[in-house]
Amino acid sequence: MTEPLTTAEAMEAAALNREPHTDGTDHAPAPPHGPRPRSPAEWACRRIVLYLKAFEENLDEEHEAAMGFASGPGDGVMRIQGIGFSAPDLVTFAGVDARGERMQLVQHLSQLSVAFRAVRKAPDRPAQRIGFKLSRALEDDPATGAKRHADTT
Numbered sequence: 001m002t003e004p005l006t007t008a009e010a011m012e013a014a015a016l017n018r019e020p021h022t023d024g025t026d027h028a029p030a031p032p033h034g035p036r037p038r039s040p041a042e043w044a045c046r047r048i049v050l051y052l053k054a055f056e057e058n059l060d061e062e063h064e065a066a067m068g069f070a071s072g073p074g075d076g077v078m079r080i081q082g083i084g085f086s087a088p089d090l091v092t093f094a095g096v097d098a099r100g101e102r103m104q105l106v107q108h109l110s111q112l113s114v115a116f117r118a119v120r121k122a123p124d125r126p127a128q129r130i131g132f133k134l135s136r137a138l139e140d141d142p143a144t145g146a147k148r149h150a151d152t153t
Contacts, residue, residue, distance in 0.1 A: 039087035040109055048083055048091065048114055052131035055116045064127040067093060067105070068117040077119060078103055080130050 038046075056065050069076040082094040091112060093105040121127040 039085070039089070041085035041087050041089050041091055044091050044109055044112060045083055045085040049131060049134045051114075052080070052083070052116060053135040054131075056129050056131040059118055059127065061127055062121060063118040064121045064129070065131060066117045066119040067095070068115040077117060078105065079119065079128070081128075082130070083134060 052065060059065065064079065066077045066079045069078070077098055078093065078095040079097075080093060080095045082092075084092045084094070086092065086106075089109045091107050091109065093107070095103060097103050
């Protein structure tokens with residue numbers, strides 16, 4: 001008998017053997033000869049998206065997800081706008097700091113540590129749910145021709 005899966009483990013297991021596209025740009029179909037081997041960076045990126053989505057599921061309408069840093073510009077927070085990877089060993093995070101200035105973090109897998117924070121949204125727009133948008137690619141199934149989602153805004 002197997003042990004029950006946590007929510008994140010179940011989401012990760014359901015996403016296996018699918019092609020994720022978390023950058024919000026081109027969502028090309030899966031390679032014609034089946035899925036390609038994934039690098040450790042791609043696996044890390046896929047799992048971070050799943051954890052981000054799970055984190056956002058518990059936020060109210062006045063808060064959105066950001067990444068917290070022990071040190072950094074402003075208040076040490078980046079509002080996440082995108083997550084990606086560079087095989088075989090880098091994960092990237094793009095977003096804006098507390099002043100609204102663009103920033104990007106490139107992190108080696110050996111140093112990877114992600115802290116999500118709930119931050120108050122801007123008053124003039126709805127709270128962003130980037131994890132939900134990024135995870136749509138994990139839910140799309142190229143084998144069945146299911147619709148792919150390119151929009152992350």
